[in-house]
Amino acid sequence: MGSPRRPAGVLMRGGLPLTAAMRAEFGAASGVRRLGSSPRSRVWSAELGGTGVVVKQSVGGGDETTRFAVEVAALRIAARAGLTVAAPLLAADEATRVMVLGRVERTAPGPDWPVAYASALARLHATGRPADAAELPRWSGPTASDVEAFCGLAQALRVPASAAARGELAACAQRLAAEAGRQHALLHGDPCPGNDLYTTAGAVFVDFEQAALGSGAVELAYLRIGFPTCWGSMGLRPEVLAAAENAYASVWRELTGTAVPGDPVDACVGWLVRGDALVPRDERGRRDQLTRAVRGDWRWGPGSARDRLLHRLAVVSGLTAEREDLTEVGALTAAMLDRARDRWPGRRALPPDRDPRADE
DSSP: OOOOOOOTTEEEETTEEEEHHHHHHHOOEEEEEEEOOOTTEEEEEEEETTEEEEEEEEOSSSOHHHHHHHHHHHHHHHGGGOTTSBOOEEEEETTTTEEEEEOOOOBOOOTTHHHHHHHHHHHHHTTOOGGGGGTSOBOOOOOHHHHHHHHHHHHHTTOOOOHHHHHHHHHHHHHHHHHHHHOOEEEOSOOOTTSEEEETTEEEEOOOTTOEEEOTHHHHTHHHHTOTTOSSOOOOOHHHHHHHHHHHHHHHHHHHSSOOOSOHHHHHHHHHHOGGGGSOGGGTTSSOHHHHHHHOOOEETTEEHHHHHHHHHHHHHHHSTTOGGGHHHHHHHHHHHHHHHHHSTTOOOOOSSOOGGGGO
């Protein structure tokens, strides 16, 4: 394949796709270093006129223009919290899909990183406003197809879902959709280890190309359900989980004067039934991943698909055991968990802390 065509008016100075306006504003580039990134972006660290920056260009996938617009909008909204939850957006060019961001001087995550993570997540969520719906999409949750696929998993495990359980799952999906329409928290979209950087002041999030508006509960649930969209899945220890969830609630109340809206239990059920939360983003939307997990296992990060499923089943069966509107779901997931453990012996629990490779 040949080299991609360079957009008009862009000079690859020091390997950076800078526009003439950016060159004039920031000055000469030095210390350019390519950073690791997904196939959907190119990212560099550099000095521009003596200032440390990160340059990011959205590329590939056919939706790069949309992803660029979403990330720029989300960064501008997040800036309402100050420079405490997201890197500052210094410049953006729509034609070339290039952003210049202030470089975050990061440190290694400390042992209490989940508390810093949850606190920053609450601050990020609290920056959203109803008017931001003109710039960002609404979060989309599990669909009827996801519910049907999950019931297919139950059938494959020889624990057929009752009509009542199917009804509860469908109602849960509807509640999640309704809550997403009512709430306007700024959701990161992929708040994973590696997309969170740690500084002396706390956590800072990067890579907002999947940002949306909705209920913060669906991302608060990451802590409990095992970081479902992430390479670095984990199962936090109960005391660490409690401290992080309490930190989120405390910061949210401090900023908004209200209790945390939404239902984390519904959110956990939603993440369980979404088979696409078992594979990287580039593999989503292609096949029924839950059925695939019955036929065979695969690794993605520290845990395998079946490790992730077992963790999520355990979480949901525990949370729904005494929920009147999810009683049948509780019984179903408990039975699925028992059957899956028998069928897949030797599975490992998700690690209790982040994998250092996520921070490389």
